Amino acid sequence: MLTKGSKAYSIFKMKCPRCHDGDIFFNANPYVFSKFGKMHDRCPVCDLKYDMEPGFFLGAMYVSYGMAVAIALPSALILSIIFDDLKLYQAIMIVLAEIVVLMPILYYLSRSIWLNIFVAYRK
Numbered sequence: 001m002l003t004k005g006s007k008a009y010s011i012f013k014m015k016c017p018r019c020h021d022g023d024i025f026f027n028a029n030p031y032v033f034s035k036f037g038k039m040h041d042r043c044p045v046c047d048l049k050y051d052m053e054p055g056f057f058l059g060a061m062y063v064s065y066g067m068a069v070a071i072a073l074p075s076a077l078i079l080s081i082i083f084d085d086l087k088l089y090q091a092i093m094i095v096l097a098e099i100v101v102l103m104p105i106l107y108y109l110s111r112s113i114w115l116n117i118f119v120a121y122r123k
């Protein structure tokens, strides 16, 4: 599944969507906060410009939002099934904490997915 040439490879390895060799971020680990969110302007290998137009990555917010909802709703459902006496505010706090902890991953993945929507792989 994570073989070079597949979208999943580029998305999860945080590689350039065109060549699958160059890194998108300076550090692919989203929990290294000293370099959090720092992206290369262009692919170091094939010179693809990542920020293709002003505000290009605003669209990644929608991807991030979708992923957060896709995590929050099943989490809330599972919490309500496991803990019968859980109050609504407690469930909301748990789900919010989960989203906050996962936010760096969602941020990186959403940008990687957003790039992969618009750029195809070329050998």
Ligand SMILES: [Zn+2]
Pocket: 016, 017, 018, 019, 020, 021, 022, 043, 044, 045, 046, 047, 048
């Ligand atoms: Zn590249």
